[in-house]
Amino acid sequence: MTRVRRLALGVALLAAAGALALDMSGRAPRIAGTDHVSAAIFSVALPDGGTLCQPYMTLPSDAQRIEALIGTYGAPVPAISADFVGAGGRTLAAGALARGAREGYVQVPLGRPRSSSAEGKLCLHVHARTKVVFGGEPSGGTAAALVDGQPQPGRIDVVYLRPGRESWWQLLGALDQRFGLGKAPFFGDWTLPFAALALLGVWIAAVRLLAREIT
């Protein structure tokens, strides 16, 4: 009787572990960073093509492409090139998207990941004399996006994506680093492994207690 109960408990735990492993193995595009702007409205319009530049941007070191909400009024998205210019005026990343993507959330390549993150401005060059709008939020002052040098009434939503499609296993290194950011200084790279080990300890303690209580 006791063995059957413990066996049932063991099977349940294996099922839980298997579900976790399966869930973590799912591959998808993963975020490298955002500009903290959401695509609430179409905030910036390029009526006749041109160049959109957005200041006060942070380029994550692991960004390989950007994603933005682009509207073209049913037409194919024109060719767009992107470059990220650092504080010293040096181009830190650049890439291009060929004509023909469907409007909506569109990804524009940005070159290979770099060794460190950087501050600067992101510029998107629309290579066609057609109206293109970008999703974002209202904004003003020096933070506002510029179209061909003219201030616009908003900023655009930019999501930086890491290369390819990754599983959570592959992302563990990045998660480990991110876990220590934006928290008390004593948190760091140790936090995620520590939390995982502590959680494992909690599970072991709970299962041992249950095993004892049901026998």
Next chain:
Amino acid sequence: MRAALARVPRAGRICFAIAFVNAAIWGFVVPPFQVPDEISHFAYAQYLAETGQPPPQGLKGQYSPEEQGTLERLGFFETIGRAGQRGILTPSENAVLERFLASHPSPVGQGGTTSTSNQPPLYYALEAIPYLLSPSADILVRLALMRLLSALIAAGTVLAVFMFLRELLPRTPWAWTVGALMVAFQPTFDFLAAGVHGDNLLFFVSSLTFLLLLRAYRRGLTLCRALVLGAAIAAGVLTKLTFIALLPGIALALLLLCWRARRSQGGVRALALLAATAAVAFVPVALYAALNVLAWHRGGITAGGFAGATGSTLPSGGTVTLNQTLDYTWQLYLPKLWFMNHLYFPEAPIWSTWLDGSIGHFGWLDYTFPAWVYSDGLKLLYVLLALALIGLVRLRRGIPGMLPIFVCFATMAVGLLGAIGYAGIRYQLSTGYPFAQARYLFPLVALYALFIVLAANAAPRRWAPLLGALLVVLAMTHGLFAETLTISRYYG
């Protein structure tokens, strides 16, 4: 105190430790201030710690310059409510935050009105202790230590639930552990326990009150029990005004206890015990009310908290009628009836708010599990309801003896449900926003644990512990996936 702790079974102490470590892990996982209203709860505690008194309220700065600047550099305002946004993901963003904190912005705010500033100060006074004891004045260090206190209080709730079940089912030890661990791994409970949030103390004091009432019912009302009960009631009222909703049921229970004590101890002694409970409960609350008016000038004996939740005048000039209140409250928990003209909710709250919210609406209600989790959760609930009914029938011989105190518990529950409805329609008609959240029911978490135990008890006697253990493993898995979901929301 030590003797009381020694009387707690080893399993109870282990449940306490498990709950504390689990909640502390949640505190590591959830980024600063991402627990609902944590910014306001922290602001209250910080103001109290820095000035020695609760926030005066009014149209003035809500947060200290230190908190406001930290929130801005964390990308907090851009992250809440926007599941696609992240906070700090890069070292350069983190460096901006560090530079700001190195400038030593003032931790003293103006104490302006927030969603929590009209609440009583007990939880915030407790949180002021880790705030002041922190070895660093860094706001994020202080927040991390304050979160540990919340985790400790949540563990106290789990222990109270354990002891409640022990008192109720003394010959069924597995039930104590199963019920307590179900609460310890409940993800919405843990999400709140991760943060600086007054509800954590409310859940603890409410669970403790259930335990104390049950213990006094089973073992008789003694002076010690009467005094502790009074202290728990005072602590509840001084924690959050929501606790007032439980008072009619608590009063009924006290009358019941007094009536039972009359037979064993005589009428005079029984009335003296009742008076002792009332006095211990009343004096600290009266002192708080007096301080609000005379010393802190917080705009009334409840600092506007009671009026804020119960005022019937709308900004438009109209008033909320009794019919509207009853209509809304009914629809909040039950299907709309044919004669109810107004539809207050696009979806039935019993599922969309209470069940789905308990399964998990996380963050500032901005991320959830995939839809199939909630539909499967509903099916599981039906199964558990059927099982609990069977489990209750199996315990039928014990029901008559416990019925009176459970009528009191039911009155406490109805009081809470009614208060949520009463405040909810006023909030919804005033602001246009929905009011109810699943956590508002968590003062009844001891009854949730009992529900699970009853469901497990449906199985034949030899298999009931196993069914209970399997339900706990399911709850642990639920909690684990809630954590991975949270990691993907903020860090992925």
